[in-house]
Amino acid sequence: MYKIRKAEKLADKIYLMDVEAPRVAKHCEPGQFVIVKLDEKGERIPLTICDYDRKEGTITIVFQTVGASTEKFAALKEGDSFQDFTGPLGRPSELVNEDIESLKQKKILFVGGGVGSAPVYPQVKWLKEHGVDADVIIGAKTKDMLILEDEMKAVSGNYYPCTDDGTYGHAGMVTSMVEELVNGGQKYDLCVAIGPVIMMKFVCLLTKKLGIPTVVSMNPIMVDGTGMCGACRLHVGDEIKFACVDGPEFDGHLVNFDEAMKRQQMYKTQEGRALLKLQEGDTHHGGCGNCGGDE
Amino acid sequence: MADMFKRVPVREQEAKVRATNFDEVCYGYNKEEAMEEASRCLNCKNAKCIQGCPVSINIPGFISRIKDGDIEGAYQVIGESSALPAICGRVCPQESQCECKCVRGIKGEPVSIGKLERFVADYALEHDIKPLKAEKMNGHKVAVIGSGPSGLTCAGDLAKLGYEVTVFEALHELGGVLVYGIPEFRLPKEKVVKKEIEKVKELGVKFETNVVIGKSTTIDQLMEEEGFEAVFIGSGAGLPMFMGIPGETANGVFSANEYLTRSNLMKAFDDSYDTPIAAGKKVAVVGGGNVAMDAARTALRLGAEVHVVYRRSEAELPARVEEVHHAKEEGVIFNLLTNPKEILVDENGWVKGMRVIKMELGEPDASGRRRPIEIPGSEYEIEVDTVIMSLGTSPNPLIASTTEGLETNRRKCIVAEEENGQTSKACVFAGGDAVTGAATVILAMGAGKAGAKGIHELLSQK
Numbered sequence: 001m002y003k004i005r006k007a008e009k010l011a012d013k014i015y016l017m018d019v020e021a022p023r024v025a026k027h028c029e030p031g032q033f034v035i036v037k038l039d040e041k042g043e044r045i046p047l048t049i050c051d052y053d054r055k056e057g058t059i060t061i062v063f064q065t066v067g068a069s070t071e072k073f074a075a076l077k078e079g080d081s082f083q084d085f086t087g088p089l090g091r092p093s094e095l096v097n098e099d100i101e102s103l104k105q106k107k108i109l110f111v112g113g114g115v116g117s118a119p120v121y122p123q124v125k126w127l128k129e130h131g132v133d134a135d136v137i138i139g140a141k142t143k144d145m146l147i148l149e150d151e152m153k154a155v156s157g158n159y160y161p162c163t164d165d166g167t168y169g170h171a172g173m174v175t176s177m178v179e180e181l182v183n184g185g186q187k188y189d190l191c192v193a194i195g196p197v198i199m200m201k202f203v204c205l206l207t208k209k210l211g212i213p214t215v216v217s218m219n220p221i222m223v224d225g226t227g228m229c230g231a232c233r234l235h236v237g238d239e240i241k242f243a244c245v246d247g248p249e250f251d252g253h254l255v256n257f258d259e260a261m262k263r264q265q266m267y268k269t270q271e272g273r274a275l276l277k278l279q280e281g282d283t284h285h286g287g288c289g290n291c292g293g294d295e
Numbered sequence: 296m297a298d299m300f301k302r303v304p305v306r307e308q309e310a311k312v313r314a315t316n317f318d319e320v321c322y323g324y325n326k327e328e329a330m331e332e333a334s335r336c337l338n339c340k341n342a343k344c345i346q347g348c349p350v351s352i353n354i355p356g357f358i359s360r361i362k363d364g365d366i367e368g369a370y371q372v373i374g375e376s377s378a379l380p381a382i383c384g385r386v387c388p389q390e391s392q393c394e395c396k397c398v399r400g401i402k403g404e405p406v407s408i409g410k411l412e413r414f415v416a417d418y419a420l421e422h423d424i425k426p427l428k429a430e431k432m433n434g435h436k437v438a439v440i441g442s443g444p445s446g447l448t449c450a451g452d453l454a455k456l457g458y459e460v461t462v463f464e465a466l467h468e469l470g471g472v473l474v475y476g477i478p479e480f481r482l483p484k485e486k487v488v489k490k491e492i493e494k495v496k497e498l499g500v501k502f503e504t505n506v507v508i509g510k511s512t513t514i515d516q517l518m519e520e521e522g523f524e525a526v527f528i529g530s531g532a533g534l535p536m537f538m539g540i541p542g543e544t545a546n547g548v549f550s551a552n553e554y555l556t557r558s559n560l561m562k563a564f565d566d567s568y569d570t571p572i573a574a575g576k577k578v579a580v581v582g583g584g585n586v587a588m589d590a591a592r593t594a595l596r597l598g599a600e601v602h603v604v605y606r607r608s609e610a611e612l613p614a615r616v617e618e619v620h621h622a623k624e625e626g627v628i629f630n631l632l633t634n635p636k637e638i639l640v641d642e643n644g645w646v647k648g649m650r651v652i653k654m655e656l657g658e659p660d661a662s663g664r665r666r667p668i669e670i671p672g673s674e675y676e677i678e679v680d681t682v683i684m685s686l687g688t689s690p691n692p693l694i695a696s697t698t699e700g701l702e703t704n705r706r707k708c709i710v711a712e713e714e715n716g717q718t719s720k721a722c723v724f725a726g727g728d729a730v731t732g733a734a735t736v737i738l739a740m741g742a743g744k745a746g747a748k749g750i751h752e753l754l755s756q757k
Contacts, residue, residue: 228533229553262644270571
C-alpha cells in the first residue's frame with residue numbers, strides 16, 4: 001500500500017497528492033510517470049510525476065477528474081492509500097542528460113495547458129536548480145483554473161499566464177502568447193509543450209512555422225506502462241512507438257496528433273457509463289438512452 | 296476395472312454453455328477417477344515419462360501413491376521436482392512431453408499424467424497440505440526478477456534449500472503470464488494461481504510487487520546496495536510484435552497481450568471492475584499459437600463472432616491440439632492459408648475490415664515448416680470491427696540495457712548457460728522466455744530449476 005501524505009484541491013476538478021513511494025522517489029527524473037491503481041477492482045491510470053522528495057520518499061501527483069477512476073481518487077484523504085503505485089516509468093526528459101553548459105546557452109520555452117502545467121513544473125525546477133532560466137507559458141480556461149502559480153513563478157525565468165476568458169494574464173490561447181513573444185523579438189532554441197493533445201497539436205503547427213524545435217509529452221491510453229501491450233502506440237514520423245517505453249516525450253513535429261486524438265476516444269462510451277454508475281450509485285437504473293442500466 | 300487401452304475420460308463443461316462464461320472448461324478427475332486412471336500405470340523401472348518431463352518429476356512414484364489412495368504422499372513426491380503442479384497439470388503440452396513417452400501409448404492411450412498431477416495438486420490446495428520447508432536458513436540472500444513460472448520455480452527451489460529469497464514483480468499481481476496471459480477458463484486465478492503462489496510464500500519467499508527492474512531500481516543496485524549475493528532474471532518475453540501493415544494503429548486493433556491483460560489481469564469481462572474492453576462484434580485474431588487461441592476464445596466469451604486468421608494450414612498451427620479442438624467446439628471459425636495485407640479504417644479511426652490474401656505452402660523453411668507464399672491476385676476483403684494481433688513476443692530490453700555487462704543475442708534474448716542459467720555477468724543467472732524467447736510454462740520452470748541449481752553451486756562454496 002502507498003500512503004497519501006498530503007491531499008489538496010488546487011482548483012475545480014484538479015487535485016494534488018503527495019504519495020509515499022520510496023523506490024520511485026529514489027530513482028525518478030523529470031519527464032517520467034507512474035501508474036496508479038486505487039484498489040482491487042481499480043484500473044491502472046498513468047499520471048506524470050509533478051515533483052519528488054528523495055529524502056522523504058514521496059512523489060507528488062496532480063490529476064484532473066475526468067472519469068470514474070479519477071473521481072474515486074479525488075475522494076481520497078490524507079492517510080488513505082493507493083493499492084498500487086508503480087514507477088518511475090518512461091524515459092526522463094532529454095534535458096536531464098544534456099550537457100549543462102550547452103543548456104545554459106539555450107533559450108527554452110515551456111508551454112503548459114490545464115493540468116499539463118503539473119508535468120512542466122519538475123522540468124523547469126530541474127533547470128533552475130542547474131542554473132538555467134526557462135520561460136514558461138501556462139494556459140487555463142479561467143483564472144481559478146490556474147494551478148501551481150507560486151511554485152512555477154519561483155522556478156521560471158519569465159512566467160506568462162494566459163486565460164481563455166481574459167480574467168487573468170494574457171487574454172487568449174497559449175499559441176497567441178507564443179506568437180506575441182516571438183513577434184516581440186524573443187528567440188527560442190527549444191519549446192516543450194505539455195497539455196491536452198489538441199493544444200500540443202496547435203503549438204506544434206505554430207512552432208514548425210516559426211522554426212522552433214518542439215518536444216511534446218504524449219498521454220495516450222495505457223494499461224501496463226512497461227511496454228508489454230502496445231495500447232499506447234502512436235505514429236512518430238513513419239515509425240510506430242510505444243509512448244510508455246519510447247516516450248512519453250517525442251519530437252512534436254513528427255507526432256501524428258489526429259490519430260492520437262482518435263485513439264483517446266476508444267473507450268469514450270464505456271468511460272461515460274462507468275462515471276454515470278459512480279455518480280448515480282443505487283439510483284442508477286438506466287434509461288439514459290446510452291448506458292442500458294447495469295444489466 | 297479400467298480399460299487398459301483407454302483413458303478414464305475427464306469431465307468437461309459443455310461447449311455451448313462454456314462459450315458464454317469464463318468458468319474452467321475442464322473439471323478434472325475426482326479421487327475415484329484418479330485412482331482408476333492411476334491403475335493403468337505400469338510403474339516402469341526405466342520410466343520414459345520422466346525423461347519427457349522438463350523438470351523430471353518422479354511420475355511412477357507419485358502415481359503409485361495415488362493408486363494406494365495416499366494423495367498427500369503423491370503431492371510431496373511431485374513437490375521434490377515442481378513448485379507449481381496445479382498449473383503445469385493444466386497448461387503443459389503433455390502430448391509432446393511426458394505423455395508422448397508413456398509405454399501405454401504404444402498400443403492404446405497414454406496414462407493421463409497431466410490430469411493426475413492436476414488432481415493431486417488441486418487436492419493439496421483444497422485440503423491445505425503444506426509443502427515441506429527448509430529446516431534452517433543458510434544466511435544467503437538471492438533476488439529473483441519476475442514472478443512468472445521460471446521465477447516462482449527458482450524462488451521455490453532456493454527457499455527449500457534455505458536461501459532468503461525476494462521476488463520482484465513489475466505488475467501489481469504475481470504470476471506473470473499465469474495471471475495476465477492464460478485465461479480464467481483454462482487456469483482459474485483465485486482458485487488455482489493465487490493459492491499455488493501462497494504455497495511458495497509458505498516456503499518463506501518474500502514478494503515485492505510494482506517494482507520495475509531497470510526503472511524502480513537496477514540489478515547492480517540490488518547487489519551493491521541491498522545485499523543480494525545472486526540474482527535470477529526470469530523477466531519473460533512480454534513485448535508484442537505487430538505486422539507493420541497499414542491501419543495497425545486504428546481503434547479496435549489490439550495486441551493479444553493488451554486484449555488478454557485487460558480481460559485476465561484487469562478482469563474487464565467482469566462489470567464490477569473498472570477497466571474497459573472493446574469486445575467487438577466480429578473479431579479477427581491473427582496468428583495460430585496458444586496465445587491466439589486464448590484471445591479468440593476470450594473474444595468469443597465476450598460475445599463476438601471470432602475468426603482465426605493464419606497464414607499456414609491446420610497441420611502447422613503451433614497451438615496445442617487440445618486448445619484448437621476446444622476453440623472449434625466453441626464455435627471459433629478458422630480462416631487458414633490467409634494473411635492480412637491491410638487493416639481498413641473508417642472515417643472515425645475505427646477498424647471496418649481487413650484486406651487479406653490467400654496463401655499456399657512452398658518448401659520447408661529453417662524452422663522445418665513449409666513456407667507460406669502469397670497467391671498473386673487472390674486478395675479480398677473481410678468485414679471485421681476488431682483485430683487482435685497474436686504474432687508472438689520478444690524479451691523486454693529494459694533489464695539488459697540497464698545491467699552493466701549482461702550479454703544479449705540478436706533476438707534481444709539474454710545469453711545464459713542451459714544447465715545452470717549462468718549469464719555473462721558474475722552472480723547473475725537467467726532463464727525462461729527471457730533467454731529462449733516465447734516458449735512454454737514448463738520449459739520456463741525447468742530453466743528456473745537450473746538457475747536455482749546454478750545459484751546453489753555458486754553460493755554454497757562461499
